[in-house]
Amino acid sequence: ELGPYIEYDGILFPILPIKTPLEQHLNNIANLEIRPDDILISAYPKSGTHWVWEMVRMLISGSPEHIKDSKVGRMLEFKETKTIDDLPSPRLLNTHLNVRHLPKQIFTKGTKIVHVYRNPKDIAVSFYCHATGIKRNNGYSGTFHDFLDMFLREKVAFGNWGDYIKEWEEVFDKGETPIKAVAYEDMKKNPVKHLKEIATFLELDVTDELCAAIVDACSFSKMKPIAETLKEKAVDITWKEGSSIFRKGQVGDWKNWITVAENERFDEFIETKMKESDMKFIYTL
Ligand code: A3P
Numbered sequence: 444e445l446g447p448y449i450e451y452d453g454i455l456f457p458i459l460p461i462k463t464p465l466e467q468h469l470n471n472i473a474n475l476e477i478r479p480d481d482i483l484i485s486a487y488p489k490s491g492t493h494w495v496w497e498m499v500r501m502l503i504s505g506s507p508e509h510i511k512d513s514k515v516g517r518m519l520e521f522k523e524t525k526t527i528d529d530l531p532s533p534r535l536l537n538t539h540l541n542v543r544h545l546p547k548q549i550f551t552k553g554t555k556i557v558h559v560y561r562n563p564k565d566i567a568v569s570f571y572c573h574a575t576g577i578k579r580n581n582g583y584s585g586t587f588h589d590f591l592d593m594f595l596r597e598k599v600a601f602g603n604w605g606d607y608i609k610e611w612e613e614v615f616d617k618g619e620t621p622i623k624a625v626a627y628e629d630m631k632k633n634p635v636k637h638l639k640e641i642a643t644f645l646e647l648d649v650t651d652e653l654c655a656a657i658v659d660a661c662s663f664s665k666m667k668p669i670a671e672t673l674k675e676k677a678v679d680i681t682w683k684e685g686s687s688i689f690r691k692g693q694v695g696d697w698k699n700w701i702t703v704a705e706n707e708r709f710d711e712f713i714e715t716k717m718k719e720s721d722m723k724f725i726y727t728l
Pocket residue numbers: 486487488489490491492493494565568569570572661662663664666688689690691692693696
């Protein structure tokens with residue numbers, strides 16, 4: 444069992460750390476007042492949200508400094524909308540929500556969106572380690588193999604990975620929204636290049652030196668030791684001893700977890716699920 448969750452509109456939501464009931468909370472989010480200078484980072488869980496969030500925050504501030512509690516932004520669904528309303532501009536918001544649950548004004552006000560995606564096998568491993576590492580609802584206590592089975596049966600929090608990706612792909616295809624997609628694996632392979640592309644997309648006038656300094660400050664080895672400082676920023680998570688959002692930070696760790704038989708099942712799942720999708724995923728570097 445994954446622990447308590449609420450099924451709403453076809454999505455399994457975790458019990459969010461807020462008082463407002465889920466349906467009303469989603470309604471509040473849908474009607475959130477969006478400002479012209481808001482920026483949104485969207486990503487399925489475990490796709491590299493924290494990393495990209497921190498780099499983009501530094502791009503906006505023009506400085507490669509980690510700061511304790513910036514109040515620049517929060518994860519939409521993990522906060523009461525009042526908290527989001529009270530944040531000073533410019534806000535860097537982030538979310539795991541499906542497209543249909545986003546604030547409606549995102550699409551009417553031309554909000555710039557940075558969309559982070561990652562190969563689903565590394566996501567499944569990272570998701571399992573997250574689910575077992577968190578204190579909320581005591582976390583998940585099953586095996587990786589059971590978790591993977593749930594992932595492939597589409598019974599994990601925040602909805603089905605494939606449906607989520609396909610909803611976002613439709614947003615790119617429509618071409619009506621300013622959206623920049625970046626793969627976790629590309630960011631790992633060539634971070635400065637991709638960060639500069641994000642800066643250009645956001646119309647931020649930054650030097651190559653600043654981008655390089657940000658990439659360095661946000662390398663896995665530099666971010667992991669300051670996890671405690673950073674954790675309040677994008678998402679509030681309480682971790683069990685020894686666990687953190689900064690687990691391994693590599694491409695292809697799935698090979699250490701997924702058996703040959705499971706890998707075959709995973710490939711079949713991807714093939715069937717993503718038949719009509721043009722998305723390509725990178726499984727090794
Ligand atoms: P792993 O569990 O594979 O290590 P999210 O922020 O969306 O929850 O994603 C978490 C994943 O991003 C974790 O993957 C984490 O280690 C990785 N990550 C976090 N910071 C990173 C960094 N600075 N560089 C590379 N990967 C990072």
